[in-house]
Amino acid sequence: MTQPSDPHDKLFRALLDDPERARALLADHLPAGVVAELAETLPVPEDGTFVDERLRGSQSDRLFRVELARGGFAFIYTLLEHKSQPDPRTPIQVLSYMARIWDRYLGRCVRTPAAMPAIVPMVLYHGRAPWTVPTSMAGWLDAPAAIREEVADFGYVLRELGPIPDAELARHRAVRGVLMALKHARERGVPVELVVSLVEQTPDGS
Numbered sequence: 001m002t003q004p005s006d007p008h009d010k011l012f013r014a015l016l017d018d019p020e021r022a023r024a025l026l027a028d029h030l031p032a033g034v035v036a037e038l039a040e041t042l043p044v045p046e047d048g049t050f051v052d053e054r055l056r057g058s059q060s061d062r063l064f065r066v067e068l069a070r071g072g073f074a075f076i077y078t079l080l081e082h083k084s085q086p087d088p089r090t091p092i093q094v095l096s097y098m099a100r101i102w103d104r105y106l107g108r109c110v111r112t113p114a115a116m117p118a119i120v121p122m123v124l125y126h127g128r129a130p131w132t133v134p135t136s137m138a139g140w141l142d143a144p145a146a147i148r149e150e151v152a153d154f155g156y157v158l159r160e161l162g163p164i165p166d167a168e169l170a171r172h173r174a175v176r177g178v179l180m181a182l183k184h185a186r187e188r189g190v191p192v193e194l195v196v197s198l199v200e201q202t203p204d205g206s
Contacts, residue, residue, distance in 0.1 A: 039067035
């Protein structure tokens with residue numbers, strides 16, 4: 001008898017193609033705090049896959065849109081890892097898939113929304129070896145705790161130059177001069193005194 005191609009993928013999709021079964025799986029395997037925030041409505045499967053082409057033989061995925069009990073909606077992204085060994089690249093793969101989901105969502109919006117829907121990723125693994133891979137990018141980083149905490153929420157550091165007094169833009173003279181120039185670049189009628197100040201901030205020969 002001929003073996004079906006991609007049997008794990010077919011079984012996974014057959015399981016989750018039914019919204020009732022999908023809701024049962026999510027209710028049993030998502031954190032209780034997440035489940036408590038979900039409405040009683042059935043999850044809605046989204047079309048398509050976000051798995052890299054080269055990984056299609058070892059990963060399967062399913063994306064659901066779920067309504068939230070307090071209004072709004074979120075996405076639940078389920079990724080099935082069907083390798084016999086855990087893949088150490090999983091944290092960055094999950095992060096890249098999340099970026100693709102958000103990018104596709106933005107592409108379907110008429111205008112850029114003020115807020116983005118949350119994505120809750122869940123990895124299902126059925127390999128032989130125990131899972132030893134970090135469950136977040138922050139946990140995979142070789143960095144001091146203060147740096148890991150700064151990047152753990154996928155945020156970025158924002159420094160808005162406008163409100164910062166010129167003298168406090170930087171301690172290094174050349175850096176301060178350049179930042180001052182950038183800060184005031186869009187101003188009309190820049191005073192001569194400011195131009196002189198910018199020149200004075202820049203070291204000789206810089």
